[in-house]
Amino acid sequence: MxxxxxxxxxxxxxxxxxxxxxxxxxxxxxxxxxxxxxxxxxxxxxxxxxxxxxxxxxxxxxxxxxxxxxxxxxxxxxxxxxxxxHLNKRKVSDVLLHEMIHQRVHQTGGWEGENSHNNLRFVNEVNRITKLLGIDINAKVIQWQTIHGKITPCVKSGCLNIEELSNFPYSSRSHSYYYGQS
Ligand SMILES: [Zn+2]
Incomplete structure (x- = not known):
């Protein structure tokens, strides 16, 4: 190594x-x-x-x-x-942080669940890190339910949807956070 x-x-x-x-x-x-x-x-x-x-x-x-x-x-x-x-360091840093969450989850026992984002270990990391970032969001494992014969994600109110969870933290930043820099 x-x-x-x-x-x-x-x-x-x-x-x-x-x-x-x-x-x-x-x-x-x-x-x-x-x-x-x-x-x-x-x-x-x-x-x-x-x-x-x-x-x-x-x-x-x-x-x-x-x-x-x-x-x-x-x-x-x-x-x-x-x-x-000219590198958008804030953006790249957030992408790197996201991948490091996967790295940590893998190196501390891995995950069980639907996929590498929608599982308890990843969600717990998101909730831990978002507090440190000072972003006011909440994540929960998303369950699926059948409504009118359609399988639908059941996102608890105020929680990240699947897209947002899969793109944390860059999905949760304001536009100006990345593009307001001089
Ligand atoms: Zn990912």
């Missing part, structure tokens, strides 16, 4: 500034939200399966993939000279 320093060096070789930044950010998030307990693995910038999500965690490899499009600037820059300072 590689150390943090070794993995960071590999990431810098592969992704330059982005590799360095993301490892520093991972460490910061680990200390802030996960008691420094997550075990580091590779973090790469690449496509995610079917481009379905902005990030992906592969438990068997302890690998975090951040979608390569996250490297793009928030707004097309006037000069078209894309520089690392």
């Amino acid at each position: 590689s150390t943090f320093a070794e993995l960071k060096i590999e990431a810098i070789k592969a992704f330059g500034y982005f590799g360095e930044w993301v490892f520093d950010e991972w460490k910061k998030l680990n200390d802030t939200f996960f008691y420094g307990e997550n075990i580091v693995g590779e973090i790469i910038w690449a496509a995610t399966p079917q481009d379905r999500s902005l990030g992906c965690y592969f438990p068997d490899k302890n690998l975090i993939v951040l979608h390569k499009t996250l490297m793009r600037p928030v707004y097309p820059t006037i000069t078209l000279n894309w520089e690392p300072r």
Whole structure:
């Protein structure tokens, strides 16, 4: 198993500034939200399966993939000279935080339930972290019920729906949180 320093060096070789930044950010998030307990693995910038999500965690490899499009600037820059300072760090950090929740759940016993988001372990992590973020939301495991012959998710009032749960915390941020930065 590689150390943090070794993995960071590999990431810098592969992704330059982005590799360095993301490892520093991972460490910061680990200390802030996960008691420094997550075990580091590779973090790469690449496509995610079917481009379905902005990030992906592969438990068997302890690998975090951040979608390569996250490297793009928030707004097309006037000069078209894309520089690392244009990276939407808040957004990437939230995607990384989401993948680190999967990492923690996996590394502390895994989950049982409908899928990697709609299960008690993930939901408990969301409720724990959202308090630390100061976002006023609530998550509960979503049950399905049949209404008029249709299988429908039963979302408790004031709780995240499946889409929001699957995209926490970026689904729960205000638009200006990401795009109000200068
Ligand atoms: Zn996820």
